[in-house]
Amino acid sequence: MSESPIQNLRVHIYGAQGSGSVFPSRAERLALLRHANQELVACIIQDLSRHLDPQGRLSGTIEDILEGPISPRTIARYAGRFDVTEPRVYGGWTTCVRVTTADGFEIVLDCGSGFRICARDLQAQWAELPERHLHLFGSHSHLDHTEGFDQAAVCFDPRNHLHIYGNRQFLRALDYNLGIFSRQVARAAQGVQTPIHFGLMPATFASYEIGALPAAEADGPPLKSVALRAEEAIHLGATTILPFEVFHPAPCLAYRIEREGRVFVFCTDHEWRREAGEDAEWRRSQVAEDRLIAYATGADLLYRDGQYLRAEYEGLKGIGDSGAVPRIGWGHSCIEDVVEMARKARIHRTLIGHHDPNRSWSELNWLDESISRHGATDGCSVELARAETEFDL
Ligand SMILES: [Zn+2]
Numbered sequence: 001m002s003e004s005p006i007q008n009l010r011v012h013i014y015g016a017q018g019s020g021s022v023f024p025s026r027a028e029r030l031a032l033l034r035h036a037n038q039e040l041v042a043c044i045i046q047d048l049s050r051h052l053d054p055q056g057r058l059s060g061t062i063e064d065i066l067e068g069p070i071s072p073r074t075i076a077r078y079a080g081r082f083d084v085t086e087p088r089v090y091g092g093w094t095t096c097v098r099v100t101t102a103d104g105f106e107i108v109l110d111c112g113s114g115f116r117i118c119a120r121d122l123q124a125q126w127a128e129l130p131e132r133h134l135h136l137f138g139s140h141s142h143l144d145h146t147e148g149f150d151q152a153a154v155c156f157d158p159r160n161h162l163h164i165y166g167n168r169q170f171l172r173a174l175d176y177n178l179g180i181f182s183r184q185v186a187r188a189a190q191g192v193q194t195p196i197h198f199g200l201m202p203a204t205f206a207s208y209e210i211g212a213l214p215a216a217e218a219d220g221p222p223l224k225s226v227a228l229r230a231e232e233a234i235h236l237g238a239t240t241i242l243p244f245e246v247f248h249p250a251p252c253l254a255y256r257i258e259r260e261g262r263v264f265v266f267c268t269d270h271e272w273r274r275e276a277g278e279d280a281e282w283r284r285s286q287v288a289e290d291r292l293i294a295y296a297t298g299a300d301l302l303y304r305d306g307q308y309l310r311a312e313y314e315g316l317k318g319i320g321d322s323g324a325v326p327r328i329g330w331g332h333s334c335i336e337d338v339v340e341m342a343r344k345a346r347i348h349r350t351l352i353g354h355h356d357p358n359r360s361w362s363e364l365n366w367l368d369e370s371i372s373r374h375g376a377t378d379g380c381s382v383e384l385a386r387a388e389t390e391f392d393l
């Protein structure tokens with residue numbers, strides 16, 4: 001995290017990967033290494049050309065070029081003169097975004113596997129602080145948005161108080177395996193997904209349930225939570241957080257975060273059903289898309305799910321080595337539609353996330369370059385979301 005003081009809101013992306021964590025393959029790592037080596041050799045050749053005599057021969061010794069005797073230290077110093085392009089890392093860990101406010105509130109959106117790294121940073125920052133508060137807002141219950149919770153250091157420190165907001169399914173997903181709210185784990189769940197449970201987690205956990213689920217989807221009595229309504233603002237100091245529903249196979253929330261006139265909208269896992277139809281699913285998707293556009297219009301920063309290209313969504317083309325199967329109804333939007341929406345809604349900067357785990361690194365690079373080139377219009381930019389990036393609003 002940047003050391004400079006936070007003026008208003010600082011957004012840090014810890015995880016932008018969709019569906020499952022990924023690690024670059026050996027072939028991708030080797031390709032990257034070859035590319036970096038080539039760049040470095042090109043830099044060295046250019047540098048050596050400064051030491052040529054009129055006949056094109058090297059005019060000095062290696063020691064002259066290294067400015068010292070040949071040693072690991074002088075070689076490292078010489079190599080350090082050249083800037084080799086830093087590889088862009090897009091995802092890696094699944095969804096987790098941190099927002100820190102100038103008045104000291106720590107807000108985290110989703111606890112995918114990126115939450116482990118986020119929690120490590122929070123613990124380091126809090127250091128000896130005797131009492132700490134974290135406000136975690138969940139989008140929905142799916143594993144790629146909850147899997148980092150039981151590995152997060154913030155859960156294992158008795159000085160920490162976690163205020164956890166989300167719809168009932170999200171809160172239940174955390175409680176079912178870990179018992180953090182109800183202080184019990186159903187016998188059937190004990191040790192099934194994780195050896196961790198509430199008894200091993202000394203932090204305190206409070207739940208805030210957003211929106212009521214229809215009775216058929218509620219799955220048992222509500223947890224003992226503070227009840228909040230969707231589209232009703234939550235205030236943390238000078239920051240306003242407004243949850244609203246999007247369209248996904250599981251009930252899912254997006255969040256609009258505003259402070260001193262600057263707006264960040266976090267919308268993961270939302271499908272805009274692009275084929276026009278008149279069935280109930282299509283109508284629900286359209287209503288959710290319209291709501292998202294209304295809340296995101298003019299925003300300074302938008303993080304939005306765009307997992308597929310249209311041809312992949314429609315099943316005309318596979319992703320990486322995966323087969324060409326229609327991905328309609330899987331709960332994710334198309335990249336081209338997000339670019340179009342960002343332009344129409346005049347969003348200053350848009351980060352397209354929830355990257356498909358089948359997509360190769362080189363294809364992500366290619367996509368990022370073409371989106372950035374074609375998606376940019378006056379005052380608006382669109383790019384792929386990248387882990388380990390920060391934005392000051
Ligand atoms: Zn997801």
Ligand SMILES: [Zn+2]
Binds near residue numbers: 142250331
């Ligand atoms: Zn999902």
